Amino acid sequence: MGAVRPWHGAVSLWHRLDVAARDLALGLLFLVASVLPGFRDNGTTIGDVATRPLDTLGVVAVALECLSLALRRRSPALCLALVSFGFSLDQLCGYHTFAGTALAIALLSAGAHLRRNRHTTAVLFSVAYVPLAVALSRIGRGGEPTSGFVTFYLMLAFAWGIGAWLHATRAAEAERRRRVxxxxxxxxxxxxxxxxxxxxxxxxxxxxxxxxxxxxxxxxxxxxxxxxxxxxxxxxxxxxxxxxxxxxxxxxxxxxxxxxxxxxxxxxxxxxxxxxxxxxxxxxxxxxxxxxxxxxxxxxxxxxxxxxxxxxxxxxxxxxxxxxxxxxxxxxxxxxxxxxxxxxxxxxxxxxxxxxxxxxxxxxxxxxxxxxxxxxxxxxxxxxxxxxxxxxxxxx
Known part of the structure; x- marks a missing residue:
């Protein structure tokens, strides 16, 4: 029983933290994983751009991808924009860090927590993906077929869809409680x-x-x-x-x-x-x-x-x-x-x-x-x- 009380106290303290502080912890986890040697070759890769070592610009890209997750519930649209920009730097410069996984988290969070201009955000993200795919195909070594870009886009759309489903479920439950x-x-x-x-x-x-x-x-x-x-x-x-x-x-x-x-x-x-x-x-x-x-x-x-x-x-x-x-x-x-x-x-x-x-x-x-x-x-x-x-x- 003595060991349970500190655990409950820690959980209670965690829930009392501001939502941005809790989401920042997730971003820091991705940041640490991105610089660990074991995850160096396990990052997101699209476009077959030659991999290069992490430098100052790479640190900026990783920071944008990871630390922006602190905004994933408070400002999901801004979070998605920052993470997308960091992801573009990551892929175009060939860093291919583990931090690229944060893009899926940002998309899921935007689908789940974005309340206004949801369709506009989805359209803008889809439109922005096209020039990125074109640029990656041109500067890459030519090993990435068009189907690869399409498949990656569908994976991102799936992450958004999961978030949208969570949003609809919460909205339906809130409406049910309001009616009750x-x-x-x-x-x-x-x-x-x-x-x-x-x-x-x-x-x-x-x-x-x-x-x-x-x-x-x-x-x-x-x-x-x-x-x-x-x-x-x-x-x-x-x-x-x-x-x-x-x-x-x-x-x-x-x-x-x-x-x-x-x-x-x-x-x-x-x-x-x-x-x-x-x-x-x-x-x-x-x-x-x-x-x-x-x-x-x-x-x-x-x-x-x-x-x-x-x-x-x-x-x-x-x-x-x-x-x-x-x-x-x-x-x-x-x-x-x-x-x-x-x-x-x-x-x-x-x-x-x-x-x-x-x-x-x-x-x-x-x-x-x-x-x-x-x-x-x-x-x-x-x-x-x-x-x-x-x-x-x-x-x-």
Missing amino acids: ADDTRAAERTRIARELHDIVTHHVTAMVVQAEAARYLTAAPERLDDTLDAITDTGRQAITDLRQRLDLLEPSHGPGRATVQGAEPRTPAIGGLRTLVEQTRRAGQPVEFTEEGTPAVSPGSADLVAYRVVQEALTNALKYDHGGLTTVRVRHTDEEITVDIATDGTGSRAPSPCGGGRGLAGLHTRVDGLGGDFDAGACTGGGYAVRARIPVGGAA
């Missing part, structure tokens, strides 16, 4: 919008109905006080729920603070249905509530979705069948939660904010996302019914 991030953000915005819709619609509808009823209770002070207390309680609950949802948008004021202060969890438990029903009754809506079975130990998102189904249905009952009897039946099993809500159609339309069906559409999407069934529609004898079967254990 966009989809994730869109899904989160949609989820928060649904939560806010459920909270605001339910509480504001109850407050509007209660406030409207208070107009007719001036002759009964006790009942008026109860109604005003109900409005106050509903408003406070709405503020609490909104704060919990807005904490999702501002995490620094969210989970940590709520945990310290012992606040209620963000997700309403299925046990909160009785409180929800009682709030609706206080708003003047008669509700018969029946709950059967025992909630599953790990319901996943099913309990939240069931809560929202009941909440949306009771909100619609307050809006469109105010005063009519509303029945709520919730049945728990180990596999699913079944919710049935229906109004009898004997009530009146309350003077409350109108909706556009967004709540029911959102519930349909949520239930479908858990693999359940959702249905909402008018009853034959009047009224409206909402039915949902929600498998437990899923995540919305």
